[in-house]
Amino acid sequence: MFSLTDFDVLDLPSKSYDAIVVGSGAAGLFCAIVLKELGLNPCVLTKSSATESSTNLAQGGIAVALPKEDSPEIHFNDTLKAGAGLVNPKMARILTEEGVKRVIDLIRWGAEFEKTPEGLLKFTKEAAHSVPRIVYYRDKTGEEVERTLLNRYRGELLEGARVKELLIKEGRCYGVLAEFNGELTAFYAPVTVIATGGAAGLYLKNTNPPTSTGDGISAALRWGALLSDLEFVQFHPTAFCDGEECFLISEAVRGEGAVLIDRHGRRFMGDYHHLWELAPRDVVTRAIESQKELTGGEVFLDFRPIEKRGIDIYERFPTITKKLLEKGIDPKKEPVPITPVAHYYIGGVSVDTFGRSSITGLFAVGEASCTGVHGANRLASNSLLECIVFGNRAAYGVYRDFMYLSRDFAEIRVKAEAFPVRSSSTFGLSEVKKIMWGKVGIVRNAEKLTAAIEKLSEIALSNSPWEVRSAATLGLAVAVSAMRREESRGGHFRSDFPYEREEFRKHSRFSLADLERLL
Ligand code: FAD
Ligand code: SIN
Numbered sequence: 001m002f003s004l005t006d007f008d009v010l011d012l013p014s015k016s017y018d019a020i021v022v023g024s025g026a027a028g029l030f031c032a033i034v035l036k037e038l039g040l041n042p043c044v045l046t047k048s049s050a051t052e053s054s055t056n057l058a059q060g061g062i063a064v065a066l067p068k069e070d071s072p073e074i075h076f077n078d079t080l081k082a083g084a085g086l087v088n089p090k091m092a093r094i095l096t097e098e099g100v101k102r103v104i105d106l107i108r109w110g111a112e113f114e115k116t117p118e119g120l121l122k123f124t125k126e127a128a129h130s131v132p133r134i135v136y137y138r139d140k141t142g143e144e145v146e147r148t149l150l151n152r153y154r155g156e157l158l159e160g161a162r163v164k165e166l167l168i169k170e171g172r173c174y175g176v177l178a179e180f181n182g183e184l185t186a187f188y189a190p191v192t193v194i195a196t197g198g199a200a201g202l203y204l205k206n207t208n209p210p211t212s213t214g215d216g217i218s219a220a221l222r223w224g225a226l227l228s229d230l231e232f233v234q235f236h237p238t239a240f241c242d243g244e245e246c247f248l249i250s251e252a253v254r255g256e257g258a259v260l261i262d263r264h265g266r267r268f269m270g271d272y273h274h275l276w277e278l279a280p281r282d283v284v285t286r287a288i289e290s291q292k293e294l295t296g297g298e299v300f301l302d303f304r305p306i307e308k309r310g311i312d313i314y315e316r317f318p319t320i321t322k323k324l325l326e327k328g329i330d331p332k333k334e335p336v337p338i339t340p341v342a343h344y345y346i347g348g349v350s351v352d353t354f355g356r357s358s359i360t361g362l363f364a365v366g367e368a369s370c371t372g373v374h375g376a377n378r379l380a381s382n383s384l385l386e387c388i389v390f391g392n393r394a395a396y397g398v399y400r401d402f403m404y405l406s407r408d409f410a411e412i413r414v415k416a417e418a419f420p421v422r423s424s425s426t427f428g429l430s431e432v433k434k435i436m437w438g439k440v441g442i443v444r445n446a447e448k449l450t451a452a453i454e455k456l457s458e459i460a461l462s463n464s465p466w467e468v469r470s471a472a473t474l475g476l477a478v479a480v481s482a483m484r485r486e487e488s489r490g491g492h493f494r495s496d497f498p499y500e501r502e503e504f505r506k507h508s509r510f511s512l513a514d515l516e517r518l519l
Pocket of ligand 1 (some may be wrong): 023026047055057060063163197208213215365
């Protein structure tokens, strides 16, 4: 184990529950709602306020095979194609088939998605979907999902409870150690669910909330759970950045007709892909980077073709247009400068079809997990779907395992000494973010990755605050995974290995043993 905290659980204040769910985004809340409905007593721990999550920021919508001309089979095939040879077909079948029922659950629980005047659901289109199949609410679908789930959940939820370590003994998880009300507290449960979201927040430029620092994934790794596919970080092609402060401009904007132009006003995406602006996300991202280099200038997103289709962009995209107007840009009048930034973690805690990790009693769901449904490149708007489908399934997995796991915590002694620091230097989170952005970013190569591995190892073993060491540990695992994959596939691009290689058509794994060899 690679603990970053000194503790002896027997000395700490404690609370116990039937299940601990860490995180109050779509995945954690969906799971907790079902757990409560199944008669268990769960507690959701969340490090900031309940609504501080990527879920709450989601714009585009949820992909689901509900349109008349669509089917789970067509959705499955689109998912497979976008994933560049690495989608786990069994998981993707579950996603696309059960997704229909789970989105209907959201509607049943009060989610308001856009409807036609006749009362039928409306669908928008995003990249690499062969039909419009995204249900949405203006450009704030995430807020609507978060509102619906928080409203439905009837159990305990503790805000300001920041999970730092897991309580693991002899290959079994007994709960978590969290900072709560200013003191370290042991939260015991026979079953623990990590739903802490992704880690795109570890990049200097990203679309995520500040809470997306991968705490749950890092803790799972440090306490022995197997991780997979860490090298696949998805960069979203269109963010607006003012310095390092960035916000997303949804792919749905391109789905409704916006186009990408270069500094000469030329629409260039046809040079790169036959689907133009709606090519897979990784293709659009690299095309933008390449066009910037070729023309020596910025790339812009032009919203005006949407207006030509008779759609009022202030009405359809209120959040995005308001933010742009605040920055002095009116997208009705002028193209908007955009840039690709880090957006989504495809990799995470390796899980089975019910969310079980490799450690007994430890589950993972949502962006913190790796189910394999996204392969090497996620199809747009498949992640909220993954959260609700696998959030639901994890609740049933928890219910089953709960029956067989001991609920007597009196004798459990988990004691840890923080992994020794090797240098007295201290670093801030911004140093980790700069390394991830500069060296483990959109275009990678062995030279950059070697430098990243060296520096991140130093930070992981430095006298820096807990969150910095935790971030550096996960960053190190991502950099090493990226170094080992000597090819380019989906979201992972190596300038020194710019092609797919058949021998790498497999999922990668990263374990505590790998970490121990490095540190
Ligand atoms: P999150 O929603 O990120 O929730 C994680 C939770 O864990 C938070 O409550 C957080 O505070 C908590 N947490 C983190 N660390 C700790 C800790 N140490 N202790 C306690 N709690 C902790 N996907 C789509 O499908 N469609 C979209 O339109 C879409 N748009 C997006 C737009 C933006 C700007 C972003 C950032 C993402 C978007 N995504 C979209 C991706 C999608 O929103 C996320 O993948 C998904 O919401 C993740 O949900 P989650 O429940 O796994 O994690
Ligand atoms: C977006 O609205 O472009 C984000 C969709 C996603 O990340 O799935």
